[in-house]
Amino acid sequence: MSIHEVFMPALSSTMTEGKIVSWVKSPGDKVEKGETVVVVESDKADMDVETFYEGFLAHIIVEAGETAPVGSAIAFIAETEAEIEQAKSLANSGGAAATTTSSPEPVSATASAATPALASQNGSNHKEGRLVASPRARKLAKELKVDLTTLQGSGPHGRIVAEDVEALSNKGKQPAPVTPVAPIPTSAPVAPPAPRTPAPTPVVAAVPGQIVPLTTFQNAVVRNMVATISVPVFRVGYTITTDGLDKLYKQIKSKGVTMTALLAKAVAVTLQKHPLLNASYSDQGIVYHSDINISVAVAMDDGGLITPVLQNADAVDIYSLSRTWKSLVERARAKQLQPQEYNSGTFTLSNLGMFGVDKFDAILPPGQGSILAIGASRPQVVATPDGLFGVRQQMQVNITSDHRIIYGAHAAAFLQDLAKLIETNPQSLTL
Numbered sequence: 001m002s003i004h005e006v007f008m009p010a011l012s013s014t015m016t017e018g019k020i021v022s023w024v025k026s027p028g029d030k031v032e033k034g035e036t037v038v039v040v041e042s043d044k045a046d047m048d049v050e051t052f053y054e055g056f057l058a059h060i061i062v063e064a065g066e067t068a069p070v071g072s073a074i075a076f077i078a079e080t081e082a083e084i085e086q087a088k089s090l091a092n093s094g095g096a097a098a099t100t101t102s103s104p105e106p107v108s109a110t111a112s113a114a115t116p117a118l119a120s121q122n123g124s125n126h127k128e129g130r131l132v133a134s135p136r137a138r139k140l141a142k143e144l145k146v147d148l149t150t151l152q153g154s155g156p157h158g159r160i161v162a163e164d165v166e167a168l169s170n171k172g173k174q175p176a177p178v179t180p181v182a183p184i185p186t187s188a189p190v191a192p193p194a195p196r197t198p199a200p201t202p203v204v205a206a207v208p209g210q211i212v213p214l215t216t217f218q219n220a221v222v223r224n225m226v227a228t229i230s231v232p233v234f235r236v237g238y239t240i241t242t243d244g245l246d247k248l249y250k251q252i253k254s255k256g257v258t259m260t261a262l263l264a265k266a267v268a269v270t271l272q273k274h275p276l277l278n279a280s281y282s283d284q285g286i287v288y289h290s291d292i293n294i295s296v297a298v299a300m301d302d303g304g305l306i307t308p309v310l311q312n313a314d315a316v317d318i319y320s321l322s323r324t325w326k327s328l329v330e331r332a333r334a335k336q337l338q339p340q341e342y343n344s345g346t347f348t349l350s351n352l353g354m355f356g357v358d359k360f361d362a363i364l365p366p367g368q369g370s371i372l373a374i375g376a377s378r379p380q381v382v383a384t385p386d387g388l389f390g391v392r393q394q395m396q397v398n399i400t401s402d403h404r405i406i407y408g409a410h411a412a413a414f415l416q417d418l419a420k421l422i423e424t425n426p427q428s429l430t431l
Helices: 081-093 135-144 162-171 216-227 243-255 259-271 318-333 408-424 426-430
Strands: 003-007 017-023 035-041 046-051 055-060 067-069 073-078 109-113 233-241 280-282 285-287 294-296 347-351 370-374 378-383 389-402
Touching: 003 081, 017 216, 035 073, 055 081, 073 081, 135 162, 233 408, 243 259, 243 389, 243 408, 243 426, 259 294, 259 318, 259 347, 259 408, 259 426, 389 408, 408 426
Parallel strands: 294 347, 347 370
Antiparallel strands: 003 073, 017 035, 017 067, 035 046, 046 109, 055 073, 233 389, 280 285, 370 389, 378 389
16 A cells, blocks of 8 residues: 655744645645645745655645644545545544555655746746646636636746636636747846735734734744843944935935845945854854845734845845845745745844834844844934034944854944944945
8 A cells, every 4th residue: 555644844944833825636636746735834934845746635634724743744645546545544543654554655745935936938837847837726727627728827937826717717718829938048137036916814803802823923933032042142232324325325216226235235245344243153163154145124914024135245236136125025925935035144134213213122033143233314413523513314223142152342343344334435335
C-alpha cells in the first residue's frame, strides 16, 4: 500500500505552526506531480505548497481555517483510487501512516510565495508544461466548469487569476487565441511581479469583555519579542538636522523616491564604515555579514508586523531602491513576500515619524545587532555657529544595540557619521 502523508511545512525559520488558507484540491481529486494542493499561511506570508507525488488526495486532516504544528500530518495522498478508502480508515482510526504494511514516505513539497509564479518570458501561462493559475482561479474554474487551458491569464507573467475565470463565465464563450509576445531580451530589466489583489481580511470588532484570538502574524511577533528578552541591549539617542535631506527629498520626490529609501540608503552607506553595527552575535563569535541588507518595519493591515528587506541597500541607486521598496510594501500587505525578502535583514529601521512621534525606543529583532528608531522631523529653534538663533528641521533617532558585541562608543560613532552624512552631504545619496 502506498499512502503518503502531507506534512505542515516549515515555511520560515521562525514558523512553529501554520494555518490552512485553502485547499486547492478536494478529497478524491487527482494530484499531479508539482501541482499546488494547499495554500498555507506562515507567520509572514501565504505560500503555495506543491507535491512531487502523483496520486489522489484521499483525506484532509486539517481543514481550511484550522492550524497545525510544523511537521504534523495535514492530509493523506493515495497513489491509486483503490487505496483512498484505506487512507480514510487510517485517518479515522487516528493511526499514523507509518503503521501501514508498506511504510509510506512523507510527501515532498515545495513552498513558494503565493505571488504569481514566473512563467516563460513570452508571457505564457504554462510553466514547464504545467498550467500557472492562482488557487482561487482553480477553485472558481471548477465551480463554474471553465476550462483553464483555454484562458490567457491577465496576471503578472501570464498567470491566470480569478478575474479571468469570472470574465469568461460572464461572456459565456471562449476567448480568441492570443498572439504570443516576443521574448524579453535578457539584458532588459524585468519589473518585479505586481501583487495580486488579496481577499479582504475580516476585521474583528473589539467588544468589551471579549477575547479576540491573535492572528498568525501577531503570534509570530509575540515569539520574536519574547526571544529578545535574553539579549542585553543598550540605547543611544542623537539629534540630526534634516534641512538638507528635506530639500533633496522635495527635489526628487516626483521621480518616485521615498523618504524611507533615502533613510535606508543613508544608514546603509554609513554602515560601510561601521561593519560591527551590521554584524550579529552567535555562540561561535561575531558574525560579520557580507551584505548590507536594511529591514524596515511595516505594520500589517490585519495585525502583526513584517520587515521587508532592501538588499544591498548601500550599492543600489536611490531610484531603484525606491521602486523596490514600493513593490516590497505592496507584496508584504498582500502576503506575497518570498522568505528571503523578509528574513535576510542585517540592520533594521523603525520609523514612526509619519505619526508625529518625537522619539521612541525600538526592540532589537532576533538575529541582528542593531535597530534604529526614527522620530518625526520638526522645526526647532537652535543656536547657530555665529551666536544667533535660527529655525532648523531636526529629528531624533535612537539606536538599540546588542551589548554582547557592540559598545556605546561604537553606536555613538555610527550615529555621528550618519548625522554628518545627512546634514552635510545628502546629495551623495543620489550618486
